[in-house]
Amino acid sequence: MAVILDGKRASAELLQELKGRVEKLKERGVTPSLALVLVGMDEGSRRYVKMKARRCKKVGVEATVHHLPEATTEEVVSLVEKLGGDPSIHGVMVQLPLPEDIDEDEVLAAIPPEKDVDGLTNETLGRLLRGEKCYPPAGVGAILELLERYGIEYVDRHWVIVGLSDIVGKPLAALLMSRGIPVTCVRSDHPKLSDYTRMGDVLVVDVGRKWAVGGEMVKPGAVVIDNGNNYEDDKVYGDVDFEAVKEVASAITPVPGGVGPMLIANLIKNTVEAAENSI
Amino acid sequence: MAVILDGKRASAELLQELKGRVEKLKERGVTPSLALVLVGMDEGSRRYVKMKARRCKKVGVEATVHHLPEATTEEVVSLVEKLGGDPSIHGVMVQLPLPEDIDEDEVLAAIPPEKDVDGLTNETLGRLLRGEKCYPPAGVGAILELLERYGIEYVDRHWVIVGLSDIVGKPLAALLMSRGIPVTCVRSDHPKLSDYTRMGDVLVVDVGRKWAVGGEMVKPGAVVIDNGNNYEDDKVYGDVDFEAVKEVASAITPVPGGVGPMLIANLIKNTVEAAENSI
Numbered sequence: 001m002a003v004i005l006d007g008k009r010a011s012a013e014l015l016q017e018l019k020g021r022v023e024k025l026k027e028r029g030v031t032p033s034l035a036l037v038l039v040g041m042d043e044g045s046r047r048y049v050k051m052k053a054r055r056c057k058k059v060g061v062e063a064t065v066h067h068l069p070e071a072t073t074e075e076v077v078s079l080v081e082k083l084g085g086d087p088s089i090h091g092v093m094v095q096l097p098l099p100e101d102i103d104e105d106e107v108l109a110a111i112p113p114e115k116d117v118d119g120l121t122n123e124t125l126g127r128l129l130r131g132e133k134c135y136p137p138a139g140v141g142a143i144l145e146l147l148e149r150y151g152i153e154y155v156d157r158h159w160v161i162v163g164l165s166d167i168v169g170k171p172l173a174a175l176l177m178s179r180g181i182p183v184t185c186v187r188s189d190h191p192k193l194s195d196y197t198r199m200g201d202v203l204v205v206d207v208g209r210k211w212a213v214g215g216e217m218v219k220p221g222a223v224v225i226d227n228g229n230n231y232e233d234d235k236v237y238g239d240v241d242f243e244a245v246k247e248v249a250s251a252i253t254p255v256p257g258g259v260g261p262m263l264i265a266n267l268i269k270n271t272v273e274a275a276e277n278s279i
Numbered sequence: 280m281a282v283i284l285d286g287k288r289a290s291a292e293l294l295q296e297l298k299g300r301v302e303k304l305k306e307r308g309v310t311p312s313l314a315l316v317l318v319g320m321d322e323g324s325r326r327y328v329k330m331k332a333r334r335c336k337k338v339g340v341e342a343t344v345h346h347l348p349e350a351t352t353e354e355v356v357s358l359v360e361k362l363g364g365d366p367s368i369h370g371v372m373v374q375l376p377l378p379e380d381i382d383e384d385e386v387l388a389a390i391p392p393e394k395d396v397d398g399l400t401n402e403t404l405g406r407l408l409r410g411e412k413c414y415p416p417a418g419v420g421a422i423l424e425l426l427e428r429y430g431i432e433y434v435d436r437h438w439v440i441v442g443l444s445d446i447v448g449k450p451l452a453a454l455l456m457s458r459g460i461p462v463t464c465v466r467s468d469h470p471k472l473s474d475y476t477r478m479g480d481v482l483v484v485d486v487g488r489k490w491a492v493g494g495e496m497v498k499p500g501a502v503v504i505d506n507g508n509n510y511e512d513d514k515v516y517g518d519v520d521f522e523a524v525k526e527v528a529s530a531i532t533p534v535p536g537g538v539g540p541m542l543i544a545n546l547i548k549n550t551v552e553a554a555e556n557s558i
Contacts, residue, residue, distance in 0.1 A: 122405025129404050129449050164456050170408050177443050180466035182475060187459035196461060
């Protein structure tokens with residue numbers, strides 16, 4: 001019977017701890033503060049940013065949404081630079097994707113590394129790889145937090161990452177490498193995908209296709225992390241066939257309710273850490 | 280019988296091609312120019328920098344050595360910034376290691392990404408990982424050049440990298456990931472190292488220990504790349520037991536004469552490319 005890695009429970013626990021850390025910071029006169037930059041009118045992004053701000057406030061972190069309904073790259077860069085230079089702000093995040101006419105690279109490059117709590121800049125990627133101080137992307141922190149809270153030993157186990165996005169697979173691989181943890185990375189449409197997935201003691205799947213990984217693709221006893229988020233008829237499905245794989249794995253994240261709920265909690269954790277590091 | 284990947288021959292061929300590219304640039308009024316920054320009095324570094332400058336000149340690339348025998352971090356940073364801002368200079372490289380009292384991160388961060396022809400900054404690492412335009416470190420370019428010149432197909436073969444340095448293993452893994460090539464990274468003192476090395480269709484070894492990898496650790500038919508450079512009684516030895524492994528591998532780099540001779544050639548290649556990209 002696989003252990004179900006319950007992200008709702010783990011994130012509630014994490015948020016509770018963060019509340020305590022925020023209180024301690026406030027006693028020292030520091031209120032952790034996150035600036036959220038939102039560009040354009042995408043309904044999904046607007047909702048997600050609002051949700052992030054709401055969750056921040058719940059644990060006592062100040063969150064300000066800076067919404068530019070219409071803007072040039074220069075205007076977004078100059079806003080990000082202003083926020084980056086403001087000593088009362090500890091974290092700056094830019095909601096992606098940006099509208100098509102905005103140069104994402106230029107905007108991200110304007111975030112100072114010590115305030116990059118969303119962990120998506122090239123500088124942060126480089127630091128992750130070299131094992132220098134930085135804030136890993138929420139998708140990476142979410143996975144490690146879940147394993148740690150369930151007491152799952154993951155060092156010196158063989159990680160296999162399927163799907164190499166800039167926000168999960170690549171930065172996770174970078175972090176594992178910098179810690180000397182063995183990791184195999186493979187793209188999701190590799191013709192011999194199963195040969196790779198079956199090697200994983202810890203198998204991280206982020207391929208964006210409903211039930212792409214079935215039970216026969218998983219090593220018995222593996223820990224399986226599902227980053228899928230596939231909508232079909234208003235229901236959300238994972239990249240992993242949960243019912244089949246839970247019979248093979250030793251632990252597995254459900255979708256919904258696995259990695260998902262950990263994401264915002266990890267963004268807040270990074271912000272609190274940035275505030276702690278600022279004093 | 281394994282093919283011996285002859286780095287001397289391959290680098291001579293590459294330098295010959297670069298000569299032609301430099302001539303074309305000069306016809307357009309551009310002389311590729313590399314600034315080499317050397318700090319301190321380390322004899323080995325001085326010799327290596329001089330050798331780099333000499334090789335540059337041989338193919339028509341201008342190379343200027345900026346030697347600060349004694350300097351503070353601020354002085355080195357300000358020199359690097361001045362060189363970075365000079366439009367007649369296409370590449371800026373800082374010879375590592377820097378003296379202990381100099382902040383290496385700060386110095387590297389001062390190199391503009393479009394002039395980072397040594398490929399060692401965090402920004403370049405991040406770009407490598409995301410597959411954006413940048414100049415990979417010479418150690419990475421050297422390996423790919425060798426394989427390509429010998430017509431060895433390496434896409435969709437399983438790469439295994441043993442030893443995760445910031446200048447070879449990690450940036451190579453980043454580049455492979457960004458190209459969707461399957462790669463496994465493992466640190467050199469992993470207790471089950473052989474389990475990993477035997478998976479590699481392409482096995483890259485960079486562990487800094489004479490003959491650390493023997494024949495029994497190599498998959499039959501693998502391509503083996505040896506980055507070792509271990510001195511013993513004035514002789515240099517690889518990390519791979521060449522005599523044993525060449526009986527198992529399909530291709531192998533010797534030490535000396537494998538990857539080594541390709542390093543400076545790749546630094547020059549990056550400089551020529553930076554000059555081409557500047558117009």
